[in-house]
Amino acid sequence: QKEVEQNSGPLSVPEGAIASLNCTYSDRGSQSFFWYRQYSGKSPELIMSIYSNGDKEDGRFTAQLNKASQYVSLLIRDSQPSDSATYLCAFRPGGYNKLIFGAGTRLAVHP
């Protein structure tokens, strides 16, 4: 069974701090990894995708991938209250077209 594990949270950080969200996955053959943000009652929206080991930065967001450790993380710099949401990690198992989603980590940014 291919799986992805995330801490459900809530992860509480003060405004302006760095929020660090982590995810581990089970399939060593996976090549594609995604972070989605989901506000309460809304659908997921894509934040970042990452395919190679290392860091990928986009504005205040940085995704980090370590395939040897089967670990992917999302850093949010200068966290804002508007970042408060559930963050879903997803990966595409090798040889498959579908995505496997984690249950998500709830982030709360307090003023």
Add this chain to the structure above:
Amino acid sequence: DGGITQSPKYLFRKEGQNVTLSCEQNLNHDAMYWYRQDPGQGLRLIYYSQIVNDFQKGDIAEGYSVSREKKESFPLTVTSAQKNPTAFYLCASSTQLRDRDTDTQYFGPGTRLTVL
């Protein structure tokens, strides 16, 4: 204005009824997907389609049916055989690029189904 639309936003079903959820996209995406989300859980794949007139079962297809007669449309029917249908249903689409690894899914706004 390109995007993915789902209707209705809220749907109430009585026991024993079949209901159909609509999903339309004007992104010219080849692939479309249906997911189910229950509180505190990740998204689970119900069905997906990579091309018109073809679709495959996902992880939880029992009690659901789909059709893909047009590229833009991928309706989902929740049948009376689905014993616990109350959930948030999400439709997604992707371009199915030649490089599968970089193919990215985008989601519609969702339909919240409640069984009365």
